[in-house]
Amino acid sequence: MLRYVLTRALSLGLSLVVASLVIFAMIEVIPGDPASFMLGLNAQPEAVAALRDDLGLNGSLVTRYLDWVGGLMTGDFGISYTYRVPVAELVLERLQVSLPLALYALGLSTLIAIPVGMFAAARQGRTSDYAIMGATQLGIAIPNFWFAMLLVMLFAVQLRWFSAGGFPGWDEGFWLAMKALTLPAVALALPQASILARVMRSSLLDVLHQDYMRTARAKGLSIAQATRHHALRNALIPVLTIIGLQFSFLLAGAIIIENVFFLPGLGRLIFQAITQRDLVVVESVVMLLVFAVILVTFLIDVAYAVVDPRLRRRR
């Protein structure tokens, strides 16, 4: 088990090195000089020269790469060109919104999807199964920003249970902040839960037809007992994969929902940075997101080994 975790960790490290090289190279191959690119066409040569200095663009490729990576590792992500503040500060501030939002949405989606998927699988081919499958189809098809607006109209405008947008910050109290994240989390969770419920259903159906389920029934387990003791853990293996993918997506892919609810999240930060040609921010945030995705993949790999003994090789 330890050995498995170590090999996975090693591959995590290697992936990070490769990813940092690719991101660094991409910024480098942008035609022309990053400084003049950032300043636009009508920039003064002196301003460009000053920015080049600022950005440390005058060193060799190798020293610049090492400086950048070294900075990342010590938490120094550089200074944002548009905001004139350290990128680390910006990112940290945004993460306080994006990370809880992603976890909230993922938690909701998992809590809804797994029981719903199980229920549909248990009632395979009956009306309730068809109803659930139809509903999830709809959940995937509905654009989530539109669903978000419906939520706002109902819960914020009509019922006045939630505010229509904005984020008060965590200093205003945990529950108040969570409340502000609730509607966005629901809007994000709907399509994810729909996908996850379908995966859970089909994965459980696969498992229910396995020979060992028949063995369990022959031992005297009822259908419910056999499902609980033997099917669930096996059925969760593919579900874990999807959960991992969804988390990575939710962390940075929530930009539309962030816009609908005026949330200062990572998605908006990177979007603004791109439109303002703030390459320092783009470079660092992309690297950070890559790190998050690779880390989640690693955690999912470890979770696989916890669930599936065939992956823990006995020494």
Added chain:
Amino acid sequence: MIRIEDLALSIFGTPILRDVDLTVAAGQVFGLVGESGSGKSMTALALMGLLPRGMTTSGQIWLDDTDLTKLDEDAMCAIRGRRVSMIFQEPMTALNPVKTIGDQVAETLLIHGRASRNDARRIAAEKLTRVGLPQDRFPLDRYPHELSGGQRQRVCIAMAIALHPNLLIADEPTTALDVTTQAQILDLLKELVAEDGMGLLLITHDLAVVAGMADHVAVMRKGEIVEQAETETLFRNMSHPYTRQLLDASGHVPDGQAIPQDTPLLEVRSAVRDYPLPRTHLFGPTPQFRAVDEVSFTLNKGESLGLVGESGCGKSTLSRAILGLEPLQSGEILLNGTPIAPDMPHARRAGLQVVFQDPYGSFNPRWTVERLVAEPFHLLGSRPLDWRDRVRDALAEVGLDPDAMTRYPHEFSGGQRQRIAIARALILRPELIILDEAVSALDVSIRADILDLLAELQSRHGMGYLFISHDLGVVRSITDRVLVMKAGKIVEDGATEAVFAAPQHTYTQTLINAAPVIPPAWKEA
């Protein structure tokens, strides 16, 4: 003791079983024999109350004084695993891969509330030891994937007998196992019946297995028991023609075999095939597993050569090398004097075709039969203009109508699909056909037909056969010469009759002794 009276089953009006009557007494082995689809597994599932949804049942199943057909699901859960247990055909998939064997055996005790958690583990350890998995080598925390097929079947047996059931149902318990493992499992079952006094309902397609095991035998066909009697009486009398037919088919020897020539067709010289194993150290050398170890033999034109051995002995690896699908690490393989290798020209593959075991998995389900059979033409670069006629001829040769051409594989039975596979192998008139367990998945009567077909095709076209099988009986009936393979090496090589009559190597002797046989005296009328 369990008694089935007038059991009938139907699904949506289609009858599955009719008038089934049988009694399994305590301490008795009852053999239920029949071909696939005869209803023997359905009888077992009816006993367990585990029939698929939509079945209508009539008749009674008496377990002592209780009629099981009258019990509700909760009551049946209390019976299953405690009074009536069952083991299945496929031990590789019968266990939950994410639970330890100890937990799975203990579960039988826990689910019926017969032991505390600690006691259940202790009893599980006892039961596993009893079925031949001692704790020092197979501790409770082993997972199924760490065990072989035979060992997994032992775990299933331990689970099934943990609560001393009155009846154990074994549905083809050894069909998926090697012949020596089969003998061990059958011995174990026999011993458990003798010691525990439970009844055993042994379901199998193999008459020889019941001959050596059962006290009483029933023969099933199309949902009905056509004949049942005490074992020796049944074999001696064979009062129903179908029983006679089954017996004849199982020992069928096709006639009119071709006479092999003296010119070599396939020459395998010191073939070595290594597989890399997972590394033990990240930067250490990759360990190698030698699957085929210095194998040499010659197959002459028009000859039928058998290759027998148990699973994992390297026979399939060798066949892939002969097909030129995988490279050799050393040695060479020659077909008509030209070397066979993965990078050989396509046209050379035309002389070499194969028929595999699984008539379901070896076809693309979305292709029509004519496209499937015509596929080898791509080895020649393009399809000849008369390709349809040639497909029609090939199908006719294997006994299929031309109207099969536009149909899809799922419209055919297992035996018919194997005929399609043979037509596909035949279409380029190869000089060598590799038959890799080609009749192992078929019922005995269909197997006899296919063996006849193969013999007939060989006498007509004179091609060579490399007949790979774990089934000694089949190899004996169709091959001229046989190779016995063990752990990557050929341990014995000789004329088939001579090897079977007087095996020289101890391994060959073990194999032949382990194969169940019907006592010859019983076959004399």
